[in-house]
Amino acid sequence: MTPSTTRPGERLSTGPEATQRLAAALAGIAEAGDVLCLWGELGAGKTQFAKGFGRGLGVTTTINSPTFVLMTEHVGRLPLFHLDLYRLADAADAWAGGLLDERQGEGIVLIEWPDRLGEALPLPRLDVVIEATGEEERRIRIEAAGAGLDRYLEAAATADLAGTVARP
Numbered sequence: 001m002t003p004s005t006t007r008p009g010e011r012l013s014t015g016p017e018a019t020q021r022l023a024a025a026l027a028g029i030a031e032a033g034d035v036l037c038l039w040g041e042l043g044a045g046k047t048q049f050a051k052g053f054g055r056g057l058g059v060t061t062t063i064n065s066p067t068f069v070l071m072t073e074h075v076g077r078l079p080l081f082h083l084d085l086y087r088l089a090d091a092a093d094a095w096a097g098g099l100l101d102e103r104q105g106e107g108i109v110l111i112e113w114p115d116r117l118g119e120a121l122p123l124p125r126l127d128v129v130i131e132a133t134g135e136e137e138r139r140i141r142i143e144a145a146g147a148g149l150d151r152y153l154e155a156a157a158t159a160d161l162a163g164t165v166a167r168p
């Protein structure tokens with residue numbers, strides 16, 4: 001098993017609650033037009049992150065990953081567009097299906113399975129890479145790709161992950 005050490009830009013989460021708390025802290029500094037790509041294997045915790053992020057934005061509707069819906073929109077301090085591209089064949093489909101559109105500039109976009117976009121990966125974007133390092137432990141790496149998103153690194157470094165968050 002990978003040793004549980006962290007490097008700059010990384011946090012260790014000890015359970016779903018901690019992952020949600022980290023995400024909620026990041027939502028606190030989110031600005032219209034921000035795009036976050038959530039990377040990680042099946043069951044890594046991308047949707048848990050999305051749930052916490054939604055809570056941080058004041059979203060009250062349930063955030064999950066419905067089987068055949070590629071994008072869900074939630075109302076919060078800013079509109080939240082939650083995309084799960086697992087079933088997407090390729091990037092051309094994303095554009096054709098209207099999954100990526102100008103309206104998203106007014107809100108926050110969270111993308112699960114961003115690798116499906118291939119060359120069409122948005123820029124700038126914040127990459128959130130979630131890796132399982134134990135049953136309930138996750139190493140979460142935050143990286144800003146492109147300009148203007150470095151403030152997320154600071155927020156991630158100072159986020160308080162202890163305690164519990166009520167799940168929706």
Ligand SMILES: Nc1ncnc2c1ncn2[C@@H]1O[C@H](COP(=O)(O)OP(=O)(O)OP(=O)(O)O)[C@@H](O)[C@H]1O
Pocket residue numbers: 013014015016017018019040041042043044045046047048049065112135136137138
């Ligand atoms: N530290 C942790 N952070 C997040 N989830 C955790 C953690 N520890 C355990 N889990 C569990 O791992 C699972 C993560 O599921 P989740 O749906 O968020 O994964 P996902 O990355 O969205 O997967 P998928 O690719 O299927 O969409 C949940 O059952 C959650 O309770």
Ligand SMILES: [Mg+2]
Pocket residue numbers: 046047065084112
């Ligand atoms: Mg998911």
